[in-house]
Amino acid sequence: MADIKKTLGLAAAAAMLALPAFADTAPKMDSGDTAWMMTSSLLVLFMTLPGLALFYGGLVRTKNMLSVLMQCTLITGLVMVIWVLWGYSMAFGGGTSPYWGGLGKAFLAGVTPASLSGTIPEYVFVVFQMTFAVITPALIIGSIVERIKFSSLLVFIALWVTLVYFPIAHMVWDGSGLFFKMGAMDFAGGTVVHINAGIAGFVGCLVLGKRTGFGRDNMAPHSMTLTMVGASILWVGWFGFNAGSALASNGTAALAMINTFVATAAAILSWSAIEGMARGKASMLGAASGMVAGLVAITPACGFIGPMGAVVLGLIVSPICYFFVTTVKGKFGYDDSLDVFGVHCVGGITGALLTGIFAASSLGGVGYGKGVTMGSQEMVQLEAVLTTLIWSGVVSFILYKLVGAVMGLRVTEEEEREGLDLTSHGEMAYHS
Amino acid sequence: MADIKKTLGLAAAAAMLALPAFADTAPKMDSGDTAWMMTSSLLVLFMTLPGLALFYGGLVRTKNMLSVLMQCTLITGLVMVIWVLWGYSMAFGGGTSPYWGGLGKAFLAGVTPASLSGTIPEYVFVVFQMTFAVITPALIIGSIVERIKFSSLLVFIALWVTLVYFPIAHMVWDGSGLFFKMGAMDFAGGTVVHINAGIAGFVGCLVLGKRTGFGRDNMAPHSMTLTMVGASILWVGWFGFNAGSALASNGTAALAMINTFVATAAAILSWSAIEGMARGKASMLGAASGMVAGLVAITPACGFIGPMGAVVLGLIVSPICYFFVTTVKGKFGYDDSLDVFGVHCVGGITGALLTGIFAASSLGGVGYGKGVTMGSQEMVQLEAVLTTLIWSGVVSFILYKLVGAVMGLRVTEEEEREGLDLTSHGEMAYHS
Amino acid sequence: MADIKKTLGLAAAAAMLALPAFADTAPKMDSGDTAWMMTSSLLVLFMTLPGLALFYGGLVRTKNMLSVLMQCTLITGLVMVIWVLWGYSMAFGGGTSPYWGGLGKAFLAGVTPASLSGTIPEYVFVVFQMTFAVITPALIIGSIVERIKFSSLLVFIALWVTLVYFPIAHMVWDGSGLFFKMGAMDFAGGTVVHINAGIAGFVGCLVLGKRTGFGRDNMAPHSMTLTMVGASILWVGWFGFNAGSALASNGTAALAMINTFVATAAAILSWSAIEGMARGKASMLGAASGMVAGLVAITPACGFIGPMGAVVLGLIVSPICYFFVTTVKGKFGYDDSLDVFGVHCVGGITGALLTGIFAASSLGGVGYGKGVTMGSQEMVQLEAVLTTLIWSGVVSFILYKLVGAVMGLRVTEEEEREGLDLTSHGEMAYHS
Amino acid sequence: MKLIIAAIKPFKLEEVREALTSIGVRGMMVTEIKGFGSQSGHTEIYRGAEYAVNFVPKVKLEIVVSDSLCDQVVDTIRKTAKTDKIGDGKIFVLDVDQAVRVRTGETNDDAL
Amino acid sequence: MKLIIAAIKPFKLEEVREALTSIGVRGMMVTEIKGFGSQSGHTEIYRGAEYAVNFVPKVKLEIVVSDSLCDQVVDTIRKTAKTDKIGDGKIFVLDVDQAVRVRTGETNDDAL
Amino acid sequence: MKLIIAAIKPFKLEEVREALTSIGVRGMMVTEIKGFGSQSGHTEIYRGAEYAVNFVPKVKLEIVVSDSLCDQVVDTIRKTAKTDKIGDGKIFVLDVDQAVRVRTGETNDDAL
Numbered sequence A, B, C: 001m002a003d004i005k006k007t008l009g010l011a012a013a014a015a016m017l018a019l020p021a022f023a024d025t026a027p028k029m030d031s032g033d034t035a036w037m038m039t040s041s042l043l044v045l046f047m048t049l050p051g052l053a054l055f056y057g058g059l060v061r062t063k064n065m066l067s068v069l070m071q072c073t074l075i076t077g078l079v080m081v082i083w084v085l086w087g088y089s090m091a092f093g094g095g096t097s098p099y100w101g102g103l104g105k106a107f108l109a110g111v112t113p114a115s116l117s118g119t120i121p122e123y124v125f126v127v128f129q130m131t132f133a134v135i136t137p138a139l140i141i142g143s144i145v146e147r148i149k150f151s152s153l154l155v156f157i158a159l160w161v162t163l164v165y166f167p168i169a170h171m172v173w174d175g176s177g178l179f180f181k182m183g184a185m186d187f188a189g190g191t192v193v194h195i196n197a198g199i200a201g202f203v204g205c206l207v208l209g210k211r212t213g214f215g216r217d218n219m220a221p222h223s224m225t226l227t228m229v230g231a232s233i234l235w236v237g238w239f240g241f242n243a244g245s246a247l248a249s250n251g252t253a254a255l256a257m258i259n260t261f262v263a264t265a266a267a268i269l270s271w272s273a274i275e276g277m278a279r280g281k282a283s284m285l286g287a288a289s290g291m292v293a294g295l296v297a298i299t300p301a302c303g304f305i306g307p308m309g310a311v312v313l314g315l316i317v318s319p320i321c322y323f324f325v326t327t328v329k330g331k332f333g334y335d336d337s338l339d340v341f342g343v344h345c346v347g348g349i350t351g352a353l354l355t356g357i358f359a360a361s362s363l364g365g366v367g368y369g370k371g372v373t374m375g376s377q378e379m380v381q382l383e384a385v386l387t388t389l390i391w392s393g394v395v396s397f398i399l400y401k402l403v404g405a406v407m408g409l410r411v412t413e414e415e416e417r418e419g420l421d422l423t424s425h426g427e428m429a430y431h432s
Numbered sequence D, E, F: 001m002k003l004i005i006a007a008i009k010p011f012k013l014e015e016v017r018e019a020l021t022s023i024g025v026r027g028m029m030v031t032e033i034k035g036f037g038s039q040s041g042h043t044e045i046y047r048g049a050e051y052a053v054n055f056v057p058k059v060k061l062e063i064v065v066s067d068s069l070c071d072q073v074v075d076t077i078r079k080t081a082k083t084d085k086i087g088d089g090k091i092f093v094l095d096v097d098q099a100v101r102v103r104t105g106e107t108n109d110d111a112l
């Protein structure tokens, strides 16, 4: 367990695909691993639809509810199709570039029901990874809801997954990927998913500007109930995300699972505690935010650290995110509408850096690779974080500007006032 | 994989049960297969409760919300009990008639925790099939909501599953069944479930007549949010339905799974695209409808065709269903209230026929049985479709008339106006 | 199967942990069992969040919705952290006292990703049990919602799990536990979970007193839709609870699963039938109540009785619970707000006692242990029930009084009138 | 000018609106209300608890018209909203001093 | 005839309705409104965002009665709705010209 | 005293409330209504079914003020609620006979 290679979970299996020399000792298909990975795949879909859709949808005003649901739904449809056309290949196509996987598996060329990826059918690996490719861009919308133009969003997302997500997924999870080779520890995708989406959302809200009436109109969540349901579904589904990233049904998955339980529990407690101290009342939105912050932070760490480390990590992350979504956001006045930056990006960075620390066997973690110290590991973690921030931040900026120039990014103020549901989709969420 | 017998999924296991000659080479229980099939069983329950209940419930008016939830809930309770009393036996009782399985396993006689069905406990096979027997009649109500009399519905359903569902399930999935012997390809029940329920619903709405105020009153969905949640749960649960129909955790299940992902994704896109072109706006109800249409269409095909075929199938089905629920329905003026015919029946037929085409190995499918050509397979598919339409259509008609004569089918106009929640169930869905 | 030790499910594995003499013949990790148990664990979390939260939340008034969601969420966070700190050890720490497991595994000392519990990683056993420890106290709140002080509740729960839940869990499920040694049959926790929480809730509503306006104000459920969704999620998740209690993916799990299907189905039917007879209309709340009553009653029995016994058990439990929540409650006038006593405690006792009967092989059950008769088994069942009632009732009473004395149990009447959402949590569930 | 307040059955709203439009009414305010009158409410039972709901859903119209149109409006509502069943509703007429159109500042009859 | 408009605290509705029924009021229209007055609203905080809600939930009653009953109605509401805390509400009385019962066409006092 | 009834665009509510407060208005009743007027509604399509919604969401204010304040209130609403787009709303003024404050029993101008 001390050997980092063995514990890299997802990455390990990806590595196997990339190393044909191992072929003759390749593992057989295991029905238990396959069962777990199929379950995990649908759990991650469940996270997006209806999980994230409800978590976000509950937070917007009634008049924009359907627009959020539509954005999540259409991103899901769009990215899934793109994934089997060229996405999977760009990420895991077998190419040896550190930046992308090539086009060798475009259209899933060569993949059959008999193909294996480790101990599971390759099709299962394809769908599992597909669900990650779907939820990541869906996370972005939280920064830009209630004003983004629907068609522009879809074009932006199609470009974004191609130029940002697939390359970074390759870097982190593929055996030939940049971060993988550097030895970055990211068990279930803290960089690829949360930091990546978080910074893309942040750039988005800066480019788009604030919602009309921001700071003046009451923009309270139209249904905190739905938001709580969405957050709960995210938690349940996240076990597919995290424990599924072991790519097997074994002790590593079990470790990822227990950590995903307790870090989240601790983060709920610490967010509620800090709210209780700061304003005398713990709110449901606070507890739900803590839940998500805990989940985000444990994502990179879950297969590497021990349960006590996970509790501490959960306790730490909430106050940090709380500080960002209240103080920092208030101070700078950007309208990161549903706090994608404050929770996903900041929580993701916190998790990535703490992974490198709590992985120490002295702190109950699985330990570092040969010759690696806590300090050196932290440098690698930092490098992965910064590279992601820059790559995603810069390319996202360019794509927003590009799409904005060609087709415009925002709806009109009139449409914003009437609500996107009616003006962009021709329907309303609720009738009597 | 080219041998159709091996790829028939569900049917294959049923065949095993029916062929005691294989007993000595019979497979052992496999914990991975069992885990997946238990998971699949609860996923299909999840599809009905709360999935379908919400999908349908969101589409009716507030005053009828609980009536829809009650109909789904009581159908579930009723059919489950019937299933273990005589339903399982009628479908899979071991009898050799092409039309039913006899009563040899009534009351689950002879089934013990040690009984196997393929590599899984027979009890798991019983419950997996039970969930199919539940969701099929629940689908029917979409055509007749907001006016059907509750007690009459339950009597109708009890008769319907006995005289329509169990026989057709036997025909399709049992080794001695009519369609099975014909070599009809229906991986997860496109005929048994969707065409069957779709035509029964259609006949129902013709017999019952339109809702009071149809075409005049605003009958807009009371909660598109709930409908979207229901559709999403249907998608998530459908992996139990489709990939579960492999009856094992293996490459065939993986194939069914990836197809269930991408066909649905493609159908979402094509329904939204056609709406965007036809009226300038893509709606949430459209995307949800596309989702369901895609799921329906991929159901018979999912274990037989390749992922690229699935994408194409998904792209094709939505425009066809769209045409039916908008143009055809509008033209003929029937009140198929929630479009069971337009989506399930039409989508099911589309899927059944395209299965026979995309199964061709030249199109990425698993290929046909020995001596079978695309043309001959299509004839078989057509025959299975027509037999189902006629059997279900005629028997359903008789049952509606019978129940109507004995106890009446509709509530009074007064009750319809006040809403079924208060008048049939004595409660209201929402209070403040 | 006749040997009770072999069929004790959960208890059997616990016993293994407690008997190091078996170590050399100890089973290997099984990926299928592990997959099922990981799935089961997240299903039980799903039961609590959002299942129980919605089931309960839908039943309260709009102004208290978030308070219920918060109570469920924070209990989840709190108990999970307590569980890994000292709870697991107190229940399953390896100590040989019949009343608790000692502190040998406090902070999960000695548990690693390689530790096994039967055929699954011990971490999986830890999380599976953790989810039980979470849902049990969450059930209690149903008796005391809409008036309990939030901070007091959390303190009460922390004490309650420590002094009531962990000891009773040890008694029932650990090889050295009191009830386990007595040979009490409780497959998935009818005593530990339902009777235990039910009586604690009942005592709570007596100590707290009625809600302001009880019997005068309209306290109708604010969203029967959400209650139905919650009940459905409870059902789906309950398969993790019940079939998961086999701690493996095998025939016993399959038996538990089919029973959890059909007993629930039967209980839905009988609750609706009795309502139909008593007041002419079957209500959604009735059907949902029957669903939960059936699930509660089958919990102790699910791995011991046959499916036909389960149907009968389901048919029996609903009328009994119905009598309690309508007649008995009305007569004595206590405000067990969401009927925790009437459904969970009464249903749990019914199930516990009927388990001892339907387990008879002559009634289709798995039979009794050597030398055990139906009569002697019933005495044991009764003893376990009474011990639980007394232990939990008395200790809960003391804890309520203690917490009440130190920090008060109720909010002010003014706050109650305005609603706990605003006054305790500073937010409202719904905006437009 | 007169303010005409009418409580009618909700499902009659569209019909009444159309009828009024056809006789020249160009604006109104519509509110969903709970009506109390001779038409009785209903009883709901939730497990043991029984709640008598004494109110019936109604729709309230408020229409300001010139004096000359008033009688015709009252008449039209009366005819269109009528189902001859209890609970059909009531119409009340009040005097209005002054009317202003916000957009243009037009007053009184011009503002309607 | 008089139109009596009263804004009261929501939880007083049932009590007021009963009291009015007992003095002979046979109908009314009830609307859920947002009240603004000296009783202050509340503040909600969602993450960083703070919203001052200046309105308080109230219930508005509209009752048309014969002139003779008017004072008694005002009095009854005043007594029953009173809790002596701020925000108890207001009662306004207006003149009604005409009343019609839709079902029967009865007018004025007969229509009430 | 006068009762001022105004139908305005919902997003103008806060602004109008503030403006009125600043000229001395100390209370009002606010109701969400469906407005019908020259501003047209919208059409929704659900699968094949097309529904024309003829009503537009508006907010109705009801304010009782002393005669002396009346003109100023009307004026303030007119100015603040104005966006110069169709559907800005209407203001109506009616006579009020009597006003009572429930809490204190104060009447007329003292009650406002």
Ligand SMILES: Nc1ncnc2c1ncn2[C@@H]1O[C@H](COP(=O)(O)OP(=O)(O)O)[C@@H](O)[C@H]1O
Pocket (backbone or CB within 6 Å): D007, D034, D035, D036, D037, D038, D039, D040, D056, D058, D085, D086, D087, D088, D089, D090, E026, E027, E028, E029, E030, E062, E063, E064, E065, E101, E102, E103, E112
């Ligand atoms: N005196 C009244 N003042 C105000 N509204 C009234 C009055 N009487 C009746 N209404 C309204 O008219 C509606 C219908 O009245 P109701 O007495 O039920 O039937 P009907 O008008 O057929 O006798 C009531 O629901 C209520 O909203």
Ligand SMILES: Nc1ncnc2c1ncn2[C@@H]1O[C@H](COP(=O)(O)OP(=O)(O)O)[C@@H](O)[C@H]1O
Pocket (backbone or CB within 6 Å): E007, E034, E035, E036, E037, E038, E039, E040, E056, E058, E085, E086, E087, E088, E089, E090, F026, F027, F028, F029, F030, F062, F063, F064, F065, F101, F102, F103, F112
């Ligand atoms: N001038 C007014 N015009 C119309 N409604 C008013 C007026 N003043 C008060 N109200 C209504 O009466 C309610 C109670 O008034 P408020 O000033 O809060 O308390 P109190 O009447 O005890 O002084 C307000 O919420 C509002 O709905």
Ligand SMILES: Nc1ncnc2c1ncn2[C@@H]1O[C@H](COP(=O)(O)OP(=O)(O)O)[C@@H](O)[C@H]1O
Pocket (backbone or CB within 6 Å): D026, D027, D028, D029, D030, D062, D063, D064, D065, D101, D102, D103, D112, F007, F034, F035, F036, F037, F038, F039, F040, F056, F058, F085, F086, F087, F088, F089, F090
């Ligand atoms: N005659 C009327 N009686 C009552 N309310 C009216 C009347 N005319 C208009 N209204 C209200 O005023 C709102 C705005 O009126 P509308 O005719 O759409 O715009 P505008 O006032 O700019 O001409 C309407 O939605 C309605 O609520």
